Amino acid sequence: MKKRQKIPIYVPVSFGSFLIQSASLCDYSSLRKLALKHPLLNLPADPALLKKKIQTSEDSFKGALEREKRQFLFVIKKREKSGEEEVIGSSQIFSKFGTRKNPFYSLKVCYHEAVLQLKVVRDGPSYLGGLIVDEPYRGHTEKIGKQISLIRFLFAAICGECFESTLHAEVAPFLDEKGQNPFYEHFIRPRLSLSMPEIDYLTLTNKEKLFSSYPREKILFSSLPESVRKGLGKPGLFSQRAARLLEKQNFYFTGEVDPFDGGPYMQAQTKDIPLIKNTKKVFFTSEAFIYPKGEDILSRADNKSPKQLGVNSLPSVLDFKKKKKGLWAKMEKGQFTGGLWEAHLCQTDIEKEPSPMNTDFLEQARKWGIKKKDTLFITPFE
Numbered sequence: 001m002k003k004r005q006k007i008p009i010y011v012p013v014s015f016g017s018f019l020i021q022s023a024s025l026c027d028y029s030s031l032r033k034l035a036l037k038h039p040l041l042n043l044p045a046d047p048a049l050l051k052k053k054i055q056t057s058e059d060s061f062k063g064a065l066e067r068e069k070r071q072f073l074f075v076i077k078k079r080e081k082s083g084e085e086e087v088i089g090s091s092q093i094f095s096k097f098g099t100r101k102n103p104f105y106s107l108k109v110c111y112h113e114a115v116l117q118l119k120v121v122r123d124g125p126s127y128l129g130g131l132i133v134d135e136p137y138r139g140h141t142e143k144i145g146k147q148i149s150l151i152r153f154l155f156a157a158i159c160g161e162c163f164e165s166t167l168h169a170e171v172a173p174f175l176d177e178k179g180q181n182p183f184y185e186h187f188i189r190p191r192l193s194l195s196m197p198e199i200d201y202l203t204l205t206n207k208e209k210l211f212s213s214y215p216r217e218k219i220l221f222s223s224l225p226e227s228v229r230k231g232l233g234k235p236g237l238f239s240q241r242a243a244r245l246l247e248k249q250n251f252y253f254t255g256e257v258d259p260f261d262g263g264p265y266m267q268a269q270t271k272d273i274p275l276i277k278n279t280k281k282v283f284f285t286s287e288a289f290i291y292p293k294g295e296d297i298l299s300r301a302d303n304k305s306p307k308q309l310g311v312n313s314l315p316s317v318l319d320f321k322k323k324k325k326g327l328w329a330k331m332e333k334g335q336f337t338g339g340l341w342e343a344h345l346c347q348t349d350i351e352k353e354p355s356p357m358n359t360d361f362l363e364q365a366r367k368w369g370i371k372k373k374d375t376l377f378i379t380p381f382e
Contacts, residue, residue: 009345010282010343010344010345010378011343011344011345012341012342012343012361012365013323013341013342013343013344013361014341014342014360014361014364015339015340015341015342015361015364015365015367015368016142016147016339016340016341017078017142018076018077018078018079018088018142018144018147018339018340019076019077019079019085019337019338019339019368020074020075020076020077020147020148020151020329020336020337020338020339021074021075021077021335021336021337021338022057022058022061022072022073022074022075022335022336022337023054023057023058023073023074023075023090024054024058024335025051025054025055025058027054027075027087028050028051028054030075030085030086030087031043031050031054031075031087031090032045032047032050033087034087034088034089034090034132034134035050035132037134037135038132038134038135039197039200040130040132040200041129041200041203041204042092042129042130043090043092043130043132044200044201044204046201049204049205053071053073054073056069056071056073057071057072057073057092058334060072060095061334061335061336062334063334067095067096067162068095068096068099069095069096070094070095070096070162071092071093071094071095072092072093072094072095072152072155072336073090073091073092073130074090074091074092074093074148074151074152074155074336075087075089075090075148076088076089076090076133076144076147076148078137088133088134088136088137088144089131089132089133089134089137089144089145089148090130090131090132090148091128091129091130091131091132091148091149091151091152092128092129092130092131092152093126093127093128093129093152093155093156093163094126094127094128094129095126095162095163095164096124096125096126096127096164097124097125097126097127097168098121098122098123098124098125099122099123099124100122100123102207103120103121103122103124103207104120104121104122104124105118105119105120105121105207105211105214105259106118106119106121106254106256106257106258106259106265107119107219107256107257107258107259107262108255108256109232109233109255109256109257110218111255113218114220114221114222115218115219115220115221116218116219116221116257117218117219118211118214118215118216118259119256124164124168125164125165125166125167125168125267126156126163126164126166126167126168126270127167127168127169128152128167128168128169128170129169129170131145131148131149131242133145133148142340143381145241145242146245146381147327147339147340147381149242149245150245150275150327150379150381151327151329151338153249153273153275153276153279153379154275154276154279154327154329154338154377154378154379155329155336155338156270156273156276157275157276157279157377157379158279158329158331158377159331160270160276163270164270165269165270165271166267166268166269166270167251167267167268167269167270167273168254168265168266168267169246169251169265169266169267169268170258170263170264170265170266171235171236171239171242171243171246171263171264171265171266172235172236172238172239172242172263173231173234173235173236173239173258173261173262173263173264174230174231174232174234174235174236174262174263175236175237176227176231181196181231181261181262182225182227182228182230182231182262183224183228183231183232183257183260183261183262184196184260184261184262186224186225186227186228187219187224187228188260188261191213191215192213192214196260196261199260211259214259228262231262232257232262233253233255233257233262233263233264234264235263235264236263239263243264243266246266246268247266248274248382249268249273249274249275250268250269250272250273250274251266251267251268252266252267252268253265253266254266254267274380274382275327275379275380275382276379278379278380279377279378279379280377280378280379281375281376281377282375282376282377282378283373283375283376284365284370284371284372284373284374284375284376285372285373323342323343323344324342324343324344324345324380324381325340325341325342325380325381326340326341326342326343326378326379326380326381327339327340327341327378327379327380327381328340328341328376328377328378329376329377329378330369330370330374330375330376330377332374337368337369339368340381341378
């Protein structure tokens with residue numbers, strides 16, 4: 001007798017409390033509050049620059065820009081009981097970082113020569129940046145920073161054609177006990193006479209002018225104070241967790257640092273990033289069954305309702321595996337939505353009699369805009 005085929009099914013338990021979306025101009029006010037509290041190069045508080053960044057992101061998600069100009073801005077939101085939404089964090093991914101018109105600069109650490117040398121890249125990798133979590137939500141049980149950071153890899157898996165074979169990331173630099181950056185204080189400020197906010201502004205508006213006065217000669221290690229040498233290429237205290245997250249995704253230190261603060265540059269081969277490799281396309285049925293997309297059941301589901309297939313509710317006999325957390329996402333009409341979820345991965349015989357499904361989960365799904373027959377993308381939250 002032929003053994004019945006076991007179908008892998010994700011049986012959802014719950015969604016997270018926070019929603020991740022592609023940024024829109026509706027988020028401007030909330031994003032600007034975040035930018036004012038946490039100044040960052042890739043999330044400027046300047047009204048004109050911030051609106052331009054949000055517009056660029058919207059156009060990027062819609063595919064309205066050339067590939068190398070695409071910049072994708074994600075926000076994670078807390079939904080109040082009143083229905084209002086507050087942006088509590090953000091992250092970004094750029095399709096390309098370093099072109100002929102807009103080069104990418106780094107400072108190469110040549111250990112064998114004991115020197116630093118400015119490097120110019122005109123055909124660069126894709127780039128991860130702009131990771132911010134508002135202070136009250138750092139250390140949250142739902143790991144807000146981890147969610148908004150890793151969601152970029154899920155998006156890269158969905159839209160692989162938008163990205164290069166290498167992903168680049170910058171990590172915030174080492175700061176001394178006074179909260180100062182030794183490399184900037186001892187090397188950059190005496191030579192350029194620019195504050196860090198001024199450097200950030202010129203990086204966004206006139207990079208050519210900024211680097212026209214940057215030293216081109218080799219910089220001897222011996223010319224730098226010991227405090228500078230010790231901090232070079234090391235992540236700051238509050239960015240060590242971000243660096244560990246990247247290392248788990250096969251990122252490694254490139255031997256290059258930021259030309260202005262000495263923070264470490266990290267890279268990974270896109271195809272080797274576990275969260276990208278483990279992303280699955282899945283099918284959301286009317287009663288919240290989730291099947292791996294591409295399974296034979298889907299070809300049979302095209303012209304039949306889930307009820308006709310016997311999969312309209314939770315089967316009575318399940319071979320449960322451990323309950324796991326994951327990230328989910330969907331793309332619809334140029335808009336990205338995602339977040340955290342928890343589910344059982346099990347094996348079931350679809351010809352078994354079903355039993356009622358958890359209606360609470362269906363309410364949560366509707367709340368986050370997930371509808372019958374939606375295609376979702378999921379990856380482990382590790």
